[in-house]
Amino acid sequence: MAHVLVIAEHDGAGLQAASLCTISASFQLAKAQGGEVHVLVAGGSARQAAEAAAKIDGVAKVLLAEGDSYAHGLAEPLAALVAEIGGGYGAILSPATSFGKNLSPRIAALLDVGQLSDIIGIVSADTFIRPIYAGNAVATVQSSDCVKMVTVRATAFEPAKADGGHAVIEAVSAAVPDARSRFIDQQLSKSLRPELTAARVVVAGGRGIGSAENFKTLIEALADKLGAAVGATRAAVDAGFTANELQIGQTGKIIAPELYIAAGVSGAIQHVAGIKDSKVIVAINKDEEALIFQVADYGLVADINQALPELCAELSK
């Protein structure tokens, strides 16, 4: 019997959606390993987030670590903490977000275990499914390490129910290593639109959008019409049409909305890796040979400069 530890990403008040999906994956794994699910909530002041975690149905215990060194999610003190309290667990799961990707391998190395990144399925207590080669292949991998160190692709697991539970909250602490890294600041994008990885509808633009101005007047306008999140390809971000945190794909965000609309997107495999689990894919591109049409449920060969305003108008009818 071995317990499973989830490292929660939170904003001080509650858990991020990706953490709820990771907890849901941990329930499957805990069942296979025959143990309980514990959730670590660490932060400068994280009691409120810990209380939210304790209410999740199925969580047995919440470990709360508070201290200035944990305030900004820096990997160095957090990894030292988890390495100290986590060695006895059968598995340690983190969301495959920029937070989890930064932290989890550092813990793995401190515990001298390997890691399985970005899992999309759990086969048994020691065997996991994960995409490789930008999702062009799917590998089933068995780990012989005593602690299974795993990051979880949020879109592959339903979020855990955020209520109905009564877990105990236990304070934990560990020696903090000498700080050789310092948080300076964050430049967060301010948007009233839904968060990209959680949105029901996503409208994305590629290189074909042509300019930052077009990105605003075409993509963002359509997104607002649909109450959708905005995304972009690497080419559109590199060209400066929009911000880097909107990049979807192999090395950007992975999304699985109900409806994904790709406008002026060629459909490079690295981009398709991030969208192919969307329920319905719509592609609008003037090049009828564009690869994106091979994965689209509905394709429209048209000039986006006309088609997108027309689509906005049609939706207003």
Added chain:
Amino acid sequence: MKALVAVKRVVDYNATILVKADGSGIDTNNLKFSINPFDEVAVEEAVRLKEAGMVSEIVVVSIGPAQAQDTLRNALAMGGDRAILVTVDGDVEPLAVAKLLRAVVESEKPDLVILGKQAIDGDCNQTGQMLAALLGWPQGTFASALAFKDGELNVIREIDSGNETVSLQLPAVITADLRLNTPRYVSLPNIMKAKKKPLATTTPATLGVDVAARQRVLKVEPPAKRKAGIKVGSVAELVAKLKNEAKVI
């Protein structure tokens, strides 16, 4: 200041990936191999730091088969000064790669190690963080800009909600994101010059590192294919389909 850059030889990002019929892995026969694109960004950053007078020597390291010498020569042509190849056949897991790199770091004593944030074959995104942990060094992952300030290294990191700046004491490990820079094209004279730069080879046994696998790949399959869709003739038809057929708006 000395910089060490780790590079991996991977299947080219443009290559079409085919899974072997027996499910044992990827068929890499006849595929083009190149330097991992994120590692190319890492090399470029080191070269720019050298051109700016911040770095005096660049050592490039690869772990892989004998053919990884080509990858290292490419990095030398970009501006690396010398190269080290740790010869290993077959897959090496990120933890073992990090241990091999730690051994090289301990003998080379760089002030800065730069790696790509992930290799585009295994998509693990682990090695840099693991190396930093093994060395007890601070880490600046997913870097999109570097700046030296008062003896510390300021790193702008790409995070899910925007950007973050952290300040690291040296020595430190950096992992490069794509927007850190745009790698240069290597010129023919530099390719010729790179052939004369020193390239040493070593082995895991010489470095005293156990590279035994901790993970076993049971099978590799192609992903579930999306069924082919239809083309619509107009925006009105598209909206009608989304409303009445797909029922998503």
